[in-house]
Amino acid sequence: MYYFNQYLRQFSGGGWTAAYIILSILFVVTFWVIFQKAGEEGWAAIVPFYNTYVLFKITWGNGWLFLLLLVPIVNFIMEIITMVKLSHSFGMGGGFACGLIFLPVIFWPILAFGDYRYVGVNGAAPNYGGGNYNGGNYNGGNYSNGSYNNGNYQQNNGQGPQDPYQ
Numbered sequence: 532m533y534y535f536n537q538y539l540r541q542f543s544g545g546g547w548t549a550a551y552i553i554l555s556i557l558f559v560v561t562f563w564v565i566f567q568k569a570g571e572e573g574w575a576a577i578v579p580f581y582n583t584y585v586l587f588k589i590t591w592g593n594g595w596l597f598l599l600l601l602v603p604i605v606n607f608i609m610e611i612i613t614m615v616k617l618s619h620s621f622g623m624g625g626g627f628a629c630g631l632i633f634l635p636v637i638f639w640p641i642l643a644f645g646d647y648r649y650v651g652v653n654g655a656a657p658n659y660g661g662g663n664y665n666g667g668n669y670n671g672g673n674y675s676n677g678s679y680n681n682g683n684y685q686q687n688n689g690q691g692p693q694d695p696y697q
Contacts, residue, residue: 557640562586564643569620590616592652619654621647 562576566585575585580597588594590613600606611632618628621642630638 554636557636561639561643565589565639568643568647569649586617587613589649590620590652616652616654617642620649620652622650622654623647 559576562582563573566575566582566589567573569589571585571589576582583597583600584594587597596609599609614631615625615628618624618631623642627638627642631642
C-alpha cells in the first residue's frame with residue numbers, strides 16, 4: 532500500500548492543477564472569440580449554463596434546446612449533433628466536426644483563431660474549390676454541359692470535340 536500511495540502522490544499536486552487552469556483559460560478565451568464571431572456577447576463564455584445556451588443558439592437557432600442535455604443518452608447524441616452543426620455554421624464540413632468532437636483542445640482554438648466566419652445557423656455548404664455548381668451545370672474546370680471541350684480531345688474523323696462517353 533505504501534508504494535501505491537507514493538505512486539499516487541507523484542500525480543497529485545500543482546502540475547495537474549496548473550494544467551487544468553491553463554486549459555480552462557484557453558477554453559474561456561476560445562469560447563469568447565467564437566461567440567463574438569457569431570455576433571453574440573463574448574462575456575457569455577464565463578457564465579455557466581448561459582454559455583451552453585448561447586452555443587445552442589448559435590448552432591440550433593433555439594438556445595433552449597440545451598435543456599435536452601439533462602436527458603440521459605439524448606445528451607450524448609445532442610452534443611455530437613451540436614458539434615456537427617457548429618462546424619456547418621462556420622462553413623466547415625464533417626471532417627472538421629470530427630476534429631471538434633475527438634480533438635477539441637486543437638480544433639476549438641483553430642475555429643476561434645482561424646479565418647473562419649459565422650455563416651448562420653443552418654450554415655452554407657462547404658466550398659471545396661473547383662468551380663461553381665449551378666443547377667446541374669458545372670461551370671468550372673474543363674467540363675461544360677457534360678462534354679469534354681478544353682481543346683485537347685479530337686475525333687479522328689476531324690469533326691472537332693465530341694462527347695467521349697458516346
